[in-house]
Amino acid sequence: MADQETLLNLAADEAAVAGFLAGSGGRLARDEADPATYWLAARPASAPHETYYIKVTWTAYPHQAASVKFADGIGGSVTAPQAWPVIPGYRAASLDICKPMTAEGFALHPEWQSGPDAWPTEGNPFMWLAEMLQYDLDNSYTGRAA
């Protein structure tokens, strides 16, 4: 369970994320059971009929990257490869994003935890994550994983 500092910091940053996602036809919802977990709905610009649901779970915000999983709906299962988009570095079979922007990526590559790949802690890292997820959907998306 996340600490009070994390929850306060998330509360300060979430409105900007919600506004950004809404501008791309998506939305942000806070999990009812875990206030440090959010569900993002986002659409690729090239396939606006496709909605992807992303579970983002923070443990120590803004100090550590969040766990990022694609789900089959808001509050849904995170074990379905079909919930994942086909984007380089997004591994539907492993159910993770192997990039220096997620807890899963940093766990796989400890060398990313320092230097230019390190998780950013200034400003609004939640927004940074949301922008990169939306950027990948808009610019690197080629379809839904089979």
Added chain:
Amino acid sequence: MTIQEEAGTARTVRLIAVQVSFPVSAKGPYRAQVPPQDTAGSVRVAAMGFFEVSDGADYAYMLTHGGHDVPDDRTVGQVAGEKDSVEFRLVKKITQG
């Protein structure tokens, strides 16, 4: 904007207000007034300097507008169209993984 040239004649120069947001900075957005013929690449470089970031072997910083990459050779005027201002986002494009 009107500027006075050395010969004493005045001419009107169009400037476009650009803003580049980058969420993981404590500085707030980068802002500048630039002529429409300035390129997105020059804005990108200036914004990266402002935010103190640089490209690496496995990532690059991209200017986006409306969610899409803006090529370096595109002019600010082409992006702005008839508007007097244009907002970009600076996004870290990670190619590794």
